[in-house]
Amino acid sequence: MSSAELCGLGIVELGRRYRARELSPVDVTMAHLGRIERLDKTLNSYLTVTTERALADARAAEESIRRGHAGPLAGIPVAYKDLYATRGVRTTAGSALLADWIPDHDATCVSRLQQAGMVMLGKLITHEFAFGIQFPGHRFPPARNPWNLDHMPGGSSSGSGAALAAGLTVGALGSDTGGSIRGPAAFCGIVGLKPTYGRVSRAGVVTLSWTLDHTGPMARTVEDCALMLQVLAGHDPDDPASSREPVADYSASLRDGVRGLRVGVPREYFFHGVSGEVTKAFESALITLGRLGAEVREVEIPSIWTAPAFMVIMLSEAFAYHARDLRERPQLYGEVLREKLMAGALFTAEEYVQAQRLRARLRGDMHRTLREVDLLATPTAPVTAPTFRAVLDPDFPFARSNMAPFNMAGLPALALPCGFAPNGLPVSLQLAGRPFDEATVLRAGHAYEQATEWHRRRPPV
Amino acid sequence: MQARMTPPALCAGQRVSTIPDARSHKEVSIMTTAPTDITRDEVRERIRAAGVPIPEERLALVHGLLRDALRPIRALDTREALTLEPAPTFDAAAERDRHEQR
Numbered sequence: 001m002s003s004a005e006l007c008g009l010g011i012v013e014l015g016r017r018y019r020a021r022e023l024s025p026v027d028v029t030m031a032h033l034g035r036i037e038r039l040d041k042t043l044n045s046y047l048t049v050t051t052e053r054a055l056a057d058a059r060a061a062e063e064s065i066r067r068g069h070a071g072p073l074a075g076i077p078v079a080y081k082d083l084y085a086t087r088g089v090r091t092t093a094g095s096a097l098l099a100d101w102i103p104d105h106d107a108t109c110v111s112r113l114q115q116a117g118m119v120m121l122g123k124l125i126t127h128e129f130a131f132g133i134q135f136p137g138h139r140f141p142p143a144r145n146p147w148n149l150d151h152m153p154g155g156s157s158s159g160s161g162a163a164l165a166a167g168l169t170v171g172a173l174g175s176d177t178g179g180s181i182r183g184p185a186a187f188c189g190i191v192g193l194k195p196t197y198g199r200v201s202r203a204g205v206v207t208l209s210w211t212l213d214h215t216g217p218m219a220r221t222v223e224d225c226a227l228m229l230q231v232l233a234g235h236d237p238d239d240p241a242s243s244r245e246p247v248a249d250y251s252a253s254l255r256d257g258v259r260g261l262r263v264g265v266p267r268e269y270f271f272h273g274v275s276g277e278v279t280k281a282f283e284s285a286l287i288t289l290g291r292l293g294a295e296v297r298e299v300e301i302p303s304i305w306t307a308p309a310f311m312v313i314m315l316s317e318a319f320a321y322h323a324r325d326l327r328e329r330p331q332l333y334g335e336v337l338r339e340k341l342m343a344g345a346l347f348t349a350e351e352y353v354q355a356q357r358l359r360a361r362l363r364g365d366m367h368r369t370l371r372e373v374d375l376l377a378t379p380t381a382p383v384t385a386p387t388f389r390a391v392l393d394p395d396f397p398f399a400r401s402n403m404a405p406f407n408m409a410g411l412p413a414l415a416l417p418c419g420f421a422p423n424g425l426p427v428s429l430q431l432a433g434r435p436f437d438e439a440t441v442l443r444a445g446h447a448y449e450q451a452t453e454w455h456r457r458r459p460p461v
Numbered sequence: 462m463q464a465r466m467t468p469p470a471l472c473a474g475q476r477v478s479t480i481p482d483a484r485s486h487k488e489v490s491i492m493t494t495a496p497t498d499i500t501r502d503e504v505r506e507r508i509r510a511a512g513v514p515i516p517e518e519r520l521a522l523v524h525g526l527l528r529d530a531l532r533p534i535r536a537l538d539t540r541e542a543l544t545l546e547p548a549p550t551f552d553a554a555a556e557r558d559r560h561e562q563r
Contacts, residue, residue, distance in 0.1 A: 197553040211551040241551065306537075311530035330514070336522070342513040343523045346504065347530075354534045356547030367556040410553025435554040 006031045007167035008458060011224040014170065015072050018065050025065070025075030029058035029119050032077045036121065036168050039461055045143045045153075045163035047082050048090055049122040057119040064117055072227050074117030079169040081157050082123040083130050084110050084215075085204040089120075093206040094128040094156075096139050096332040097325060107204025108236045109173055109215055116231045121169050124159030128334050130175055130208045131156065131318065131341070133391050138334050142388070145187060146459035147425050151385040154187035156180040160218045161188035166461045171228050172218040177208045178310060179381075179403030181216050182415035182430060187385035189417045189426030189457065191445070192218040193225045194403075196435045197410030198243035200229070201236035209317040210241075211356075212310070212407045221455055222416060222445040226250040229438060248439045258447045259293030261440070263431075264373030269304040270402050274382040281419030281427040282379045288451055289377070294444070299373055303358070303365045307405040312347050312355035319344025363409040370411075370434045375444055378402050380415040380428035402430060412438045414445045417454035426454070496535030498528045 006028060009017075017023040033051055040046050054077070061075035085091050085103035092098045106114065114120065125143050127134050133155055134142040143158040145151040146166040153162040157174030161184025164172055174181035176194040185192030193216045200215045207213060217228035230250050236242040265286065271279070290296045319326070322333075322341050330338055370376070379402060390396055406413040411432050418429035429448070433441040449455050504524045508515050515523055548555060 197551060243554075245554070306533040308529050309533045311526060312534065315526070315530070326513075336519070339515050339519040339523060340526065342511075342515050343526050345511040345513045346507040346523070346527060351531065351534055353547055354537055354539070355530075357542065357545045358533055358537060359551075360547060361542070361545055363553070364556045410551060435557055 003031050003035055007035050010221050011076050011170060011227050014076055018075050025058040025061040029054050029077055032121055039166055043144050043162050043166055044141045045124055045159040045168055046122045047125045050089055050120055054119050054121050061117045071116050073231060076118050076170050077121050078113055078118040078171040079121045079124050079163055080110055080173045081160050081175060082126050083175050083206045084173055086110055094126040094140060108201035108238055109232055112231050124163055127156035128337050130180055131337055145385050146461045150387050152388055152391060154184035157184045161185060164190045164218055164220055165459050174218045175205055176214045177212045178407050179401050181218060182380050182403045185218060185415040186380040186428030190220050191222055191225050191416045194413045195438055196412045198241050200232045201239040201242055203236055203238035207321050209314045212314055222442055222449050226254055226442045245436045250439055250442055253439050253443050254446050256443055258289055258444050261294045261444060262373040263289055263294045263296045263375045263377050264299035265377050266299050266301050270378040273400060274379055277421040278379050278427050285418040285429045289448060292447055292451055299369050301365050301369050303361045306358040306362050309355040309358045310404040310408050312351055315344035316347050316352045359408050366409045374440055376432045378430045380430040384421045384425035406432050411435060412441050414441045416445050499531050
């Protein structure tokens with residue numbers, strides 16, 4: 001088996017081969033480390049590669065598999081967005097402010113995956129403080145899209161998306177305040193899940209916006225995301241927003257198909273500015289879901305046009321988090337990020353409260369819509385990945401986010417590949433569900449994935 | 462009962478406002494709304510009042526952020542939404558739970 005084939009295997013297949021003694025976690029880890037060494041000089045997806053730690057984790061996993069004590073994630077290579085605290089390993093949040101921070105603790109998510117036996121390959125590059133794109137003046141070179149190096153991989157979990165697409169890890173963690181898991185998943189042709197707000201702990205993850213931040217898994221298949229979520233989900237006393245809602249068995253219903261599921265398509269808002277190639281792939285995905293037995297219908301979310309108030313909440317909270325450093329050490333921020341964060345100081349208290357009121361209304365409307373249907377389906381991103389040259393143009397017109405409304409409402413939302421544009425770049429389908437109903441979202445995503453081949457394609461790296 | 466937020470498109474008889482089509486730069490008519498967008502001069506005034514050093518060359522960026530973010534807030538007639546409360550902490554399932562308790 002070639003390195004590319006070996007590093008293209010997912011959690012399920014690797015686990016099966018580990019248990020059958022056909023593959024060893026140490027060999028798989030070494031194959032990944034070698035591939036990172038060869039390819040990441042160009043892709044820039046990793047900020048730190050933890051070679052010794054990876055090999056130690058792999059040896060421990062190998063031993064636990066040998067003793068028959070291992071769970072499904074044992075020996076599986078994983079890498080963490082550099083926003084997650086990792087004990088003894090530099091954690092920068094992509095910022096000069098934290099360039100030398102070596103945490104003395106692991107983020108809860110990291111701790112849970114390590115306890116499950118995953119093998120830590122390293123830390124993945126993030127946009128500075130997980131905000132927007134990598135602007136000029138950024139301390140670290142941006143990760144590049146493995147499908148076309150001239151194009152951005154999306155952000156802010158840019159390294160996570162690029163590394164997964166290129167076969168430089170099997171699983172990854174991202175964070176998502178307005179689409180930072182789903183955007184890179186869409187642009188890199190992989191799968192990303194933003195769970196329900198409160199479902200997965202944020203403890204130990206550098207904050208962007210307290211009431212909008214979510215953490216979650218990224219992988220190359222829906223099933224791999226489900227396996228990671230199973231370990232990540234659950235109450236964490238260290239996260240004030242963590243829910244005590246019982247955790248479902250996400251694998252139990254994964255193969256139940258979509259027959260009888262009602263899939264709602266909100267045409268308002270989500271289709272403004274969507275390119276023809278994305279529309280074509282999305283409509284084709286709806287046909288596939290219908291062919292599989294889902295009932296696809298159009299729905300309305302009356303207050304959807306209030307969604308841009310997201311930015312009032314996000315910027316106000318981000319400014320509150322960064323206020324002291326912005327005033328005392330502004331030179332340590334990238335210049336465009338600095339001014340965007342400072343814009344958070346320009347909203348009035350009334351405007352922040354009104355934005356939270358609009359958010360309550362939007363959440364209510366989305367809940368009501370999700371009583372009529374089981375899922376909502378939209379294009380994840382209105383366009384395919386833009387070029388670096390395009391986004392660095394000050395006049396670049398950023399498309400409205402199709403993802404932020406689900407951060408506003410806190411609903412689970414999954415991004416998965418649903419096609420490719422003529423330029424060879426991936427297109428993505430977003431499926432969102434009721435609060436804490438990740439099981440149905442994953443079930444529908446898995447059914448669609450099994451009926452299509454998009455997730456099997458690999459970039460030409 | 463909460464008053465329904467008036468979606469901008471449903472505000473009859475008022476001037477047409479637009480949100481730029483992000484892909485084509487064309488202006489598409491998608492909101493019919495009463496509110497006036499925040500102006501660059503208002504943004505300059507807010508920058509002065511807040512005491513944050515945002516240089517003039519970033520004014521267009523910051524103005525764009527504020528304009529788009531504030532548009533739905535300026536469209537909100539608070540008299541029609543007096544019972545709409547912001548949650549002091551965010552709970553994704555709150556509305557579901559409230560409905561189920563009825």
